[in-house]
Amino acid sequence: MPNRRRYRRINGPPMMEGYKPFGVPMRELESVVMSLEEYEALRLADYENLTHVEAAKKMNISRPTFTRLYDKARKNVAKAFVEGKAILIRGGTYIAEEYWYRCNSCHETIVSPTPEESCEKCNSDDIIRIDGHNDPEINNTGSGK
Numbered sequence: 590m591p592n593r594r595r596y597r598r599i600n601g602p603p604m605m606e607g608y609k610p611f612g613v614p615m616r617e618l619e620s621v622v623m624s625l626e627e628y629e630a631l632r633l634a635d636y637e638n639l640t641h642v643e644a645a646k647k648m649n650i651s652r653p654t655f656t657r658l659y660d661k662a663r664k665n666v667a668k669a670f671v672e673g674k675a676i677l678i679r680g681g682t683y684i685a686e687e688y689w690y691r692c693n694s695c696h697e698t699i700v701s702p703t704p705e706e707s708c709e710k711c712n713s714d715d716i717i718r719i720d721g722h723n724d725p726e727i728n729n730t731g732s733g734k
């Protein structure tokens with residue numbers, strides 16, 4: 590693996606695209622956007638119970654950067670809870686060790702060691718890569734590896 594940039598590493602894509610609150614009519618539903626790194630920061634600190642130092646190491650980032658992501662993630666969750674907003678988990682600057690896709694037809698999350706052209710569940714070819722390949726610097730290294 591090239592050692593010229595500190596990639597933000599994420600263990601795996603979230604199993605859902607986000608959350609919707611109960612009891613808020615769709616037409617009034619607004620959302621907050623949480624990046625995949627923010628999601629990963631929350632997962633490592635509050636679900637895996639890692640210290641910020643350990644979690645930063647896992648994500649290949651500095652401790653202050655980790656804490657910033659983590660604070661942002663918690664603020665987004667709090668905002669969504671208090672204001673009755675949906676949470677969309679998408680975007681960010683990170684690199685995945687594998688190919689990640691999300692199917693636009695059945696919303697399945699696909700993780701594969703090789704490139705895929707269609708959804709393994711519903712066979713739709715309407716799938717999008719969500720493993721961070723959109724970052725041009727990452728593209729230069731080829732294939733999300």
Ligand SMILES: [Zn+2]
Binds near residue numbers: 694697713
């Ligand atoms: Zn599908």
